[in-house]
Amino acid sequence: QVQLVQSGAEVRKPGASVKVSCKASGYTFTSYDINWVRQATGQGLEWMGWMNPNSGNTGYAQKFQGRVTMTRNTSISTAYMELSSLRSEDTAVYYCARFKHAADYWGQGTLVTVSS
Amino acid sequence: SYELTQPPSVSVSPGQTASISCSGDKLGDRHACWYQQKPGQSPMVVIYQDIKRPSGIPERFSGSNSGNTATLTISGTQAMDEADYYCQAWDSSTVVFGGGTRLTVL
Numbered sequence: 001q002v003q004l005v006q007s008g009a010e011v012r013k014p015g016a017s018v019k020v021s022c023k024a025s026g027y028t029f030t031s032y033d034i035n036w037v038r039q040a041t042g043q044g045l046e047w048m049g050w051m052n053p054n055s056g057n058t059g060y061a062q063k064f065q066g067r068v069t070m071t072r073n074t075s076i077s078t079a080y081m082e083l084s085s086l087r088s089e090d091t092a093v094y095y096c097a098r099f100k101h102a103a104d105y106w107g108q109g110t111l112v113t114v115s116s
Numbered sequence: 117s118y119e120l121t122q123p124p125s126v127s128v129s130p131g132q133t134a135s136i137s138c139s140g141d142k143l144g145d146r147h148a149c150w151y152q153q154k155p156g157q158s159p160m161v162v163i164y165q166d167i168k169r170p171s172g173i174p175e176r177f178s179g180s181n182s183g184n185t186a187t188l189t190i191s192g193t194q195a196m197d198e199a200d201y202y203c204q205a206w207d208s209s210t211v212v213f214g215g216g217t218r219l220t221v222l
Contacts (some may be wrong), residue, residue: 035211037159045151045158045159045202047211061137062117095158102149102164102204109158 002026004096004107011113015085022096029077030054035067036070036081038092039109046092050099051079055095086114118207121216127220134190141188143187148186149204150179152197153216158207159202163188195221 007021022034027046051070052109058070069082079096094110097103125211128134138148148166150161150168155178161170163179176191190197196222203214 034140037211037213044202045153045213047213050209050211061210070143097159101168102161103151103159104161104164104170106158106160 002098002105004098004105006040006094006096006107006110009081009111009113012086013115013116014087016086017082018086018112019080019082020094020096020112022079022081022107024077024079024098024102027098029072030074034070034072034079035097035103036068037095037097037103039095040092043092047080048094053079055056055077083112088114090114117222118210118212120205120212121202122203122214122217124202124215125218127222128193130221131192132179132196134197134219134221136188136190136195136201136219138186138188138214139184140186140212141204143150143184143186143205144182146180146181146205146207148181150177150188151201151202151204153202156200162201166194190219193219193221197221216218 003025005023030053035050054070059065072079087088091114096107150163152162153159162177166181167179178189180187202216
């Protein structure tokens with residue numbers, strides 16, 4: 001069965017970076033885009049960007065341009081999202097999701113807390 | 117930038133029909149999806165490409181999209197359908213989410 005398993009919760013200080021992983025299984029990793037979506041507590045879903053695991057091509061939401069980097073390691077079917085220059089407003093649950101016509105499978109979410 | 121607008125909340129009695137709207141400029145010219153999210157859980161797609169239901173999603177969930185509005189309809193709403201619902205569409209290669217609608221079944 002298709003699964004996306006994300007890395008565990010992280011705590012960072014303002015100005016630091018965080019890298020979240022998303023390990024895919026149950027399907028051909030390079031056949032579907034991986035998107036990243038975040039959700040602050042009590043807030044809605046916010047799209048951050050996409051990555052094509054086959055080509056490595058990426059596209060980022062304008063809001064995160066220059067601060068986010070999405071990469072992958074196809075040998076271990078894992079996607080990564082790194083967010084830099086963290087501020088308190090980046091405290092949120094970060095999700096990876098497999099996208100084709102919609103986000104049909106989601107990771108369990110990774111809580112990133114930014115606090116001094 | 118492209119925006120999708122949803123009502124913050126919708127209430128429905130058990131067994132009745134709930135309709136949640138999502139409005140955006142010429143939204144009918146794009147494909148819309150709908151996600152259900154229950155507290156503490158990851159979102160789950162319930163409608164994609166305007167009207168299609170993934171396997172395992174009950175038939176009481178249906179969608180439509182025309183003009184400037186996409187609509188998620190839940191017929192015979194059950195208590196288990198109480199959740200947040202988000203619409204989603206694409207603007208070029210950008211994914212856009214609506215602000216979400218809290219569906220209360222009471």
